[in-house]
Amino acid sequence: xxxxxxxxxxxxxxxxxxxxxxxxxxxxxxxxxxxxxxxxxxxxxxxxxxxxxxxxxxxxxxxxxxxxxxxxxxxxxxxxxxxxxxxxxxxxxxxxxxxxxxxxxxxxxxxxxxxxxxxxxxxxxxxxxxxxxxxxxxxxxxxxxxxxxxxxxxxxxxxxxxxxxxxxxxxxxxxxxxxxxxxxxxxxxxxxxxxxxxxxxxxxxxxxxxxxxxxxxxxxxxxxxxxxxxxxxxxxxxxxxxxxxxxxxxxxxxxxxxxxxxxxxxxx
Amino acid sequence: xxxxxxxxxxxxxxxxxxxxxxxxxxxxxxxxxxxxxxxxxxxxxxxxxxxxxxxxxxxxxxxxxxxxxxxxxxxxxxxxxxxxxxxxxxxxxxxxxxxxxxxxxxxxxxxxxxxxxxxxxxxxxxxxxxxxxxxxxxxxxxxxxxxxxxxxxxxxxxxxxxxxxxxxxxxxxxxxxxxxxxxxxxxxxxxxxxxxxxxxxxxxxxxxxxxxxxxxxxxxxxxxxxxxxxxxxx
Amino acid sequence: xxxxxxxxxxxxxxxxxxxxxxxxxxxxxxxxxxxxxxxxxxxxxxxxxxxxxxxxxxxxxxxxxxxxxxxxxxxxxxxxxxxxxxxxxxxxxxxxxxxxxxxxxxxxxxxxxxxxxxxxxxxxxxxxxxxxxxxxxxxxxxxxxxxxxxxxxxxxxxxxxxxxxxxxxxxxxxxxxxxxxxxxxxxxxxxxxxxxxxxxxxxxxxxxxxxxxxxxxxxxxxxxxxxxxxxxxxxxxxxxxxxxxxxxxxxxxxxxxxxxxxxxxxxxxxxxxxxxxxxxxxxxxxxxxxxxxxxxxxxxxxxxxxxxxxxxxxxxx
Numbered sequence: 130x131x132x133x134x135x136x137x138x139x140x141x142x143x144x145x146x147x148x149x150x151x152x153x154x155x156x157x158x159x160x161x162x163x164x165x166x167x168x169x170x171x172x173x174x175x176x177x178x179x180x181x182x183x184x185x186x187x188x189x190x191x192x193x194x195x196x197x198x199x200x201x202x203x204x205x206x207x208x209x210x211x212x213x214x215x216x217x218x219x220x221x222x223x224x225x226x227x228x229x230x231x232x233x234x235x236x237x238x239x240x241x242x243x244x245x246x247x248x249x250x251x252x253x254x255x256x257x258x259x260x261x262x263x264x265x266x267x268x269x270x271x272x273x274x275x276x277x278x279x280x281x282x283x284x285x286x287x288x289x290x291x292x293x294x295x296x297x298x299x300x301x302x303x304x305x306x307x308x309x310x311x312x313x314x315x316x317x318x319x320x321x322x323x324x325x326x327x328x329x330x331x332x333x334x335x336x337x338x339x340x341x342x343x344x345x346x347x348x349x350x351x352x353x354x355x356x357x358x359x360x361x362x363x364x365x366x367x368x369x370x371x372x373x374x375x376x377x378x379x380x381x382x383x384x385x386x387x388x389x390x391x392x393x394x395x396x397x
Numbered sequence: 398x399x400x401x402x403x404x405x406x407x408x409x410x411x412x413x414x415x416x417x418x419x420x421x422x423x424x425x426x427x428x429x430x431x432x433x434x435x436x437x438x439x440x441x442x443x444x445x446x447x448x449x450x451x452x453x454x455x456x457x458x459x460x461x462x463x464x465x466x467x468x469x470x471x472x473x474x475x476x477x478x479x480x481x482x483x484x485x486x487x488x489x490x491x492x493x494x495x496x497x498x499x500x501x502x503x504x505x506x507x508x509x510x511x512x513x514x515x516x517x518x519x520x521x522x523x524x525x526x527x528x529x530x531x532x533x534x535x536x537x538x539x540x541x542x543x544x545x546x547x548x549x550x551x552x553x554x555x556x557x558x559x560x561x562x563x564x565x566x567x568x569x570x571x572x573x574x575x576x577x578x579x580x581x582x583x584x585x586x587x588x589x590x591x592x593x594x595x596x597x598x599x600x601x602x603x604x605x606x607x608x609x610x611x612x613x614x615x616x617x618x619x620x621x622x623x624x625x626x627x628x629x630x631x
Numbered sequence: 632x633x634x635x636x637x638x639x640x641x642x643x644x645x646x647x648x649x650x651x652x653x654x655x656x657x658x659x660x661x662x663x664x665x666x667x668x669x670x671x672x673x674x675x676x677x678x679x680x681x682x683x684x685x686x687x688x689x690x691x692x693x694x695x696x697x698x699x700x701x702x703x704x705x706x707x708x709x710x711x712x713x714x715x716x717x718x719x720x721x722x723x724x725x726x727x728x729x730x731x732x733x734x735x736x737x738x739x740x741x742x743x744x745x746x747x748x749x750x751x752x753x754x755x756x757x758x759x760x761x762x763x764x765x766x767x768x769x770x771x772x773x774x775x776x777x778x779x780x781x782x783x784x785x786x787x788x789x790x791x792x793x794x795x796x797x798x799x800x801x802x803x804x805x806x807x808x809x810x811x812x813x814x815x816x817x818x819x820x821x822x823x824x825x826x827x828x829x830x831x832x833x834x835x836x837x838x839x840x841x842x843x844x845x846x847x848x849x850x851x852x853x854x855x856x857x858x859x860x861x862x863x864x865x866x867x868x869x870x871x872x873x874x875x876x877x878x879x880x881x882x883x884x885x886x887x888x889x890x891x892x893x894x895x896x897x898x899x900x901x902x903x904x905x906x907x908x909x910x911x912x913x914x915x916x917x918x919x920x921x922x923x924x925x926x927x928x929x930x931x932x933x934x935x936x937x938x939x940x941x942x943x944x945x946x947x948x
Binding site: 145194197198201203204205206208209210212213214215216217219220221223224332336339340343376377380381383384387388391 | 680686733734736737739740741743744745747748749751752755756758759867871874875878882908910911913914916917918920921924925928
């Protein structure tokens with residue numbers, strides 16, 4: 130889930146969006162803010178609000194800043210601009226809300242569970258999974274079944290030729306940036322429901338997003354799902370074996386897989 | 398007669414290198430122009446400029462009486478220019494049918510999907526295939542179909558027969574006749590000079606970024622073109 | 632070979648370094664240490680990214696290795712601190728070779744991320760290892776004793792002289808056969824390879840040297856702070872600073888990082904003096920970098936020197 134938006138962004142825009150981790154954090158904090166301001170708000174509306182807020186942020190950033198950086202046709206310039214953006218976003222957030230951890234209170238839902246055939250399942254993880262699958266489904270529908278999706282894929286293939294057949298490339302870029310930031314926001318809300326979120330967690334999340342995307346193959350949604358599952362399992366298993374594991378084994382597994390694939394030449 | 402394309406004193410450069418050095422020409426609406434010349438003569442640069450894929454040029458270009466914007470492919474498309482690029486350049490992650498659909502614009506005209514499929518029946522047969530599953534000739538037909546779907550005022554062909562078998566080239570050229578009958582202006586770049594001059598109303602020859610021949614195709618002798626191709630009589 | 636003006640610069644550097652060690656007060660010395668050491672690290676990142684074309688997000692790994700190498704060797708052996716500072720970059724440089732053999736399989740963005748993950752792996756390993764102090768870090772106790780005196784008094788002249796020597800050295804290097812090969816690779820990789828340049832070996836040399844150089848600067852830095860923690864030594868802040876300084880100043884130029892560091896430390900000191908918080912400083916820095924990248928994507932120094940040249944051109948015509 131964390132990686133999906135980033136994969137979309139890199140696949141289409143060919144820019145490593147280093148502010149992506151901040152979008153995740155912003156999504157989480159938008160949800161927290163919405164709940165604080167309007168305590169009775171139903172969850173789907175909170176999720177939608179976080180999505181829209183981040184999508185707007187992503188669109189504006191793309192429109193005002195990243196698009197211009199992309200026009201230099203220099204990968205490094207665009208990447209560093211998004212990095213500057215990430216730093217500005219993170220520290221602005223810290224200035225506004227302080228450096229404290231925030232969690233999203235889900236009430237009794239957090240402990241709620243039910244049992245099927247002796248297997249106890251938490252409602253919260255299932256809900257997260259459902260939201261993730263639904264998001265992927267919508268994304269796949271959008272990309273493969275609509276006119277917008279057709280245009281997005283064309284821009285991804287051959288941007289110049291796409292413009293020449295009348296696809297508004299810049300508008301597509303803004304839409305993709307918005308979608309990508311919006312997906313990040315949903316990931317952020319899901320993270321905030323499970324554990325507290327710090328305004329400084331952007332870089333960590335960004336790194337995990339990178340790992341999922343790189344492992345899964347850039348632009349491949351199914352690959353991203355598998356990679357997310359693999360890294361998630363690594364995390365669960367290593368925590369079980371070694372309570373002090375942190376993200377050590379996750380990063381290690383990723384690094385080994387990355388180098389292995391580079392060596393065997395299966396990395397483009 | 399209205400001019401589909403009018404070019405005056407066009408100069409284009411890549412850094413220090415002048416790819417085009419004072420090109421002027423005009424093509425009336427509905428006519429077909431053959432654009433010939435040796436490799437590096439500036440043909441591709443000329444097409445790139447028309448398509449808005451290059452912005453370092455000086456001079457005036459008008460399409461249907463409207464000034465062409467510099468380096469903006471989207472505006473070129475709005476002016477009614479469409480390109481069948483060298484090497485086809487189909488969208489690899491779109492199906493054949495989607496490649497046609499994405500070519501469609503707001504412009505009205507005779508070329509809806511049905512008409513294109515009648516022109517190239519293979520497009521209908523392979524509508525759900527990906528371009529990589531098609532032969533070179535089939536890809537070229539999809540590329541032409543994609544450009545036609547825009548109902549363009551001017552249709553540009555870059556190296557129309559490059560890499561195609563003689564049978565496919567014949568098929569493509571016979572389709573050109575049908576396209577021309579609908580009033581589209583064609584600009585065709587081809588290495589096969591005699592073939593392209595046979596279908597053209599006008600011939601333009603470039604040599605080292607300059608026009609060494611620009612005139613009606615009828616009455617042009619092989620000697621005229623041969624001289625122009627290698628630098629003209631100057 | 633080395634030119635007269637460069638020898639003069641080295642001598643001047645040495646004299647200023649001696650003066651700084653003798654006459655500058657301790658607080659300012661501390662600040663200047665940071666300035667010059669950060670400058671060295673930035674120049675290292677610049678060499679790797681701007682000249683070798685390998686943008687790395689993982690240079691904080693070498694900072695951390697430098698800091699930990701210093702504490703480990705100095706604390707557990709009888710080797711004096713100052714000798715340790717020379718040994719550490721050698722060891723880190725040697726460690727960089729196998730790492731390079733692995734990460735060089737990665738290209739462009741993958742390389743940048745691969746380096747970042749590698750740095751993160753080392754960081755997590757250090758946090759998990761009680762012998763290295765876990766997340767609490769280590770205090771520098773050479774031979775088991777607390778450090779005596781004022782290390783910054785020695786580190787400052789060393790760092791200052793090293794900075795001058797680094798610029799001179801890089802100038803000489805870029806004129807050398809290897810340096811010309813580096814520039815050739817930067818301008819056109821394929822052509823350079825066709826001309827017989829072994830790109831892999833060249834990049835490996837630069838990767839090792841920049842790793843060692845970063846570790847040297849880090850070892851000096853942690854000699855002045857007297858302790859090292861994983862959160863500080865391995866934080867991405869290091870590489871962020873290096874990137875900002877180099878990119879704002881001018882990537883791939885020797886003068887650019889000088890401009891960059893003057894700007895960054897200058898603004899930081901001004902803002903701190905005016906009572907702004909660290910977060911606000913970073914916001915300004917981020918905005919500044921975005922602005923510079925959008926309007927002068929080559930960086931401030933190349934833009935400035937082009938401007939001066941165009942003025943000269945007008946004056947002479």
